[in-house]
Amino acid sequence: MTLRTTSLPSGLIAAGLALLAACSPPRADTAPAVLVEPAAQPAVTASDVGFSIASPIACELGKDCLIQQYADHDPAKGPASDYTCGIATYDGHDGTDFRIPDKIAQARGVAVLAVADGVIAGVRDSEADWEVGAYNQSAIPSNMACGNRVFVLHGNGWESQYCHMRRGSLAVKDGQKVKAGDVLGMVGQSGWAAFPHVHLTVRKNKVPVDPFNTSSACSPTAVTSLWQASARQQMAYRGRQVLNAGFASGPVTMDAIERGGIPAPTAASPALVAWVRAINLKAGDIQTLTIYRPDGKVLKASPPTPLDRNKAQYMLFTGERPASGTWRKGTYRATYAVTAGTKTVLYHEFALNLP
Numbered sequence: 412m413t414l415r416t417t418s419l420p421s422g423l424i425a426a427g428l429a430l431l432a433a434c435s436p437p438r439a440d441t442a443p444a445v446l447v448e449p450a451a452q453p454a455v456t457a458s459d460v461g462f463s464i465a466s467p468i469a470c471e472l473g474k475d476c477l478i479q480q481y482a483d484h485d486p487a488k489g490p491a492s493d494y495t496c497g498i499a500t501y502d503g504h505d506g507t508d509f510r511i512p513d514k515i516a517q518a519r520g521v522a523v524l525a526v527a528d529g530v531i532a533g534v535r536d537s538e539a540d541w542e543v544g545a546y547n548q549s550a551i552p553s554n555m556a557c558g559n560r561v562f563v564l565h566g567n568g569w570e571s572q573y574c575h576m577r578r579g580s581l582a583v584k585d586g587q588k589v590k591a592g593d594v595l596g597m598v599g600q601s602g603w604a605a606f607p608h609v610h611l612t613v614r615k616n617k618v619p620v621d622p623f624n625t626s627s628a629c630s631p632t633a634v635t636s637l638w639q640a641s642a643r644q645q646m647a648y649r650g651r652q653v654l655n656a657g658f659a660s661g662p663v664t665m666d667a668i669e670r671g672g673i674p675a676p677t678a679a680s681p682a683l684v685a686w687v688r689a690i691n692l693k694a695g696d697i698q699t700l701t702i703y704r705p706d707g708k709v710l711k712a713s714p715p716t717p718l719d720r721n722k723a724q725y726m727l728f729t730g731e732r733p734a735s736g737t738w739r740k741g742t743y744r745a746t747y748a749v750t751a752g753t754k755t756v757l758y759h760e761f762a763l764n765l766p
């Protein structure tokens with residue numbers, strides 16, 4: 412039995428119907444074609460400050476990892492705006508959180524990379540990583556919030572800071588010279604980290620600068636970026652995204668998704684459940700999760716209910732018991748769609764083959 416997690420990489424969803432049509436083989440069943448409204452992209456201009464940076468993480472954004480939270484561009488206490496004036500941030504956040512899908516990815520190892528040439532300063536590698544379900548911010552003093560971390564000094568007052576790295580994974584020492592793209596260590600979950608990720612803060616003369624938009628004000632239309640041209644496409648703005656999706660043989664929990672490796676159902680499973688965890692959903696968004704039988708008919712669809720408030724992450728699952736004792740052989744497909752008003756703003760498909 413194989414579990415194809417997706418037939419449409421989430422990073423490509425925003426490209427819309429043309430891409431969907433090009434990527435999907437002709438089908439005889441009844442799943443609808445979906446026109447996805449792309450996330451609004453501000454026009455990006457390269458900064459002229461004489462400093463540019465590469466990606467801090469060795470994964471493909473939108474596919475193997477994603478951005479959970481950008482820096483807050485709203486100086487007021489309480490409200491928060493990411494650099495496009497969107498919701499993918501929280502009050503006072505001074506950097507960017509690059510998130511990996513689950514603890515399996517953390518254990519396998521996803522490298523944290525120097526964003527520019529520089530010299531290492533301020534290495535810490537002794538803090539434990541949180542286990543799933545154990546996170547307790549109040550147990551960590553604020554001076555240790557960054558957990559295991561590295562500072563890189565780039566000259567002319569520029570520095571970069573990488574937080575929450577995996578204990579024992581640091582690959583550099585104080586005073587060592589590094590080049591852009593050199594491995595500093597691995598993504599972890601140490602310090603104030605509710606999930607495995609690397610937090611990147613870039614500073615000029617000790618003042619945080621958001622590499623996505625060097626202006627302190629947010630803008631949905633035009634921004635000035637520190638990203639090198641080669642990183643620009645990967646760093647395109649994404650708000651709502653699917654972090655994980657799959658099938659299970661019963662109800663799932665957020666902790667089980669976070670651990671990773673949820674076993675797929677078999678023909679003998681007592682239930683067939685499709686599940687999704689999405690991030691940065693907005694109040695009023697309506698999610699639908701639908702499972703299709705091998706003959707293309709709907710097996711089960713979740714009731715569409717609007718979200719009462721913004722959700723940094725949200726888990727949804729739906730499922731059914733077999734009509735007879737076992738499941739019919741064939742390919743079961745699931746579709747997950749998020750609509751805002753009349754527009755579909757996120758769409759994801761995945762399939763399960765029961766041989």
Ligand SMILES: [Zn+2]
Pocket residue numbers: 480504506507508610611
């Ligand atoms: Zn952060």
